[in-house]
Amino acid sequence: MSTAAAVTTLGDRLRGDAHRVVAAAGGEFAETLRAVQRLGEARLRLSPAARIARERDPAAMFDLDAYAGDVARLAAGEPLAYVLGEQPFHDRVFVVTPDVLIPRPDTEVLVTCALGRLPPHREATVLDLGTGSGCIAITVALERLRAQVTALDASPEALRVAMLNAERLGAGNVRFLRSHWFEAVSGQRFDCIVANPPYVATGDPHLADLGHEPVSALVAGSDGLADLRHIVARASDHLEPGGVLMVEHGFDQRDAVLELFREAGFTDRQGIDDLAGRARVVVGQLAVPVST
Ligand SMILES: C[S@@+](CC[C@H](N)C(=O)[O-])C[C@H]1O[C@@H](n2cnc3c(N)ncnc32)[C@H](O)[C@@H]1O
Structure with missing residues (x-):
């Protein structure tokens, strides 16, 4: 034996x-x-x-x-x-560190929505608010080479990661700005504004499972809508006539976000579901003024 x-x-x-x-x-x-x-x-x-x-x-x-x-x-x-220090997103691999939110598959809905509004042959200006790892801005820039993309974030650490990703993935048509929402683009207008801002409420029990990700990327006041309110209310000052705003939001925030878009004067308001069938994105258009 x-x-x-x-x-x-x-x-x-x-x-x-x-x-x-x-x-x-x-x-x-x-x-x-x-x-x-x-x-x-x-x-x-x-x-x-x-x-x-x-x-x-x-x-x-x-x-x-x-x-x-x-x-x-x-x-x-x-x-x-x-x-691992990386996360796949929309067919590319992005470097991630604890300074940035880990890109979620749900956010691909926002990217698909943006690409659908940006014909490949047309020049366009795009603003990505709260770029984090840069996953949205860089994907749009690489899929729409004629677009000029501006990506901003309040976090200098996040911007470092986003710039590294742009360099590694060869996205030359993105510029990065440190900014509290629209502050650094005062007076500038864009054809398309995309945002996946923080939208979790302060007391949300799910935060316990997200303890390794930056709080500043997740939490937005007692109802989770503080940043969405700010962005939607000011977006029309930064959109060209006919420009579109699209934002990601929590699964139970669609009605509130559609109402914010209505109050801010957006037309063609539409809610879009994520891959799991949950309410995830609202998009709206800034009306073109009718000349008299
Ligand atoms: C939910 S994360 C989204 C990150 C990335 N866009 C994505 O989809 O994975 C929100 C981002 O907004 C940034 N942020 C939070 N408050 C901000 C502010 N006042 N101005 C600009 N960016 C802000 C955070 O640093 C974070 O990177």
């Missing part, structure tokens, strides 16, 4: 670590195992196919130090995107 101890394989190690992360941080095992496998692939420089092919190799064959540090961060509740 053999007395040799069973060899721990790479696959055993990944599955064991996934169990430990679930025990420490909660979450679903299948999703956590996928996150742990992503960390393994990234730190061991293995493609997904190579990782699968090598799961029966002894774990001792691999240098797992960096990977182990990453798993510890995951077990402490840090989002996978911050541990």
Whole structure:
């Protein structure tokens, strides 16, 4: 009878670590195992196919130090995107740090909406308010090369990340400004304004799950509408006649945001759902003055 101890394989190690992360941080095992496998692939420089092919190799064959540090961060509740330092968005990969909101798939609805209003052959000016990682501004700039995009944020740390992303992804038609909403673009008008501003209410229980992301990217007063109110009320001063404003909002804020658009004089107001069928974006147009 053999007395040799069973060899721990790479696959055993990944599955064991996934169990430990679930025990420490909660979450679903299948999703956590996928996150742990992503960390393994990234730190061991293995493609997904190579990782699968090598799961029966002894774990001792691999240098797992960096990977182990990453798993510890995951077990402490840090989002996978911050541990990896990147997040896919609209077919591109963006650098992310804890200074920026992690781009959400839901926000792709806002981008699709903006691209739908910006014909590829036409020149246009676009303003992205609260650019964060730059995911909206850079995607629009790369998909609409004739557009001139202005991206602003109040956070200098976020702007550094956005500028890095623009450089890495080769977006030359975006300029970045540090600004409290419209302050740095006083007197300037745009064909299209997009915004994914903070829209979570101060006491929202979901904030507990978002503890690693910057509060300044999430929270907007007691009803979550403080920044949306400010932006919608002032947008018409920064839109060309016929220009469009589109904003992302919380799933239960559509009626309130449509009302803000109505009060601010926007026409063709429309609510758009996200990929999960939840109310997510409101768009409206600034009327073209009728000449007499
Ligand atoms: C919800 S995050 C959106 C980030 C990014 N656009 C995205 O969709 O992933 C909101 C962004 O607005 C910025 N922000 C918050 N208050 C601001 C203000 N007063 N002026 C300009 N930007 C602000 C935050 O720093 C943050 O980057």
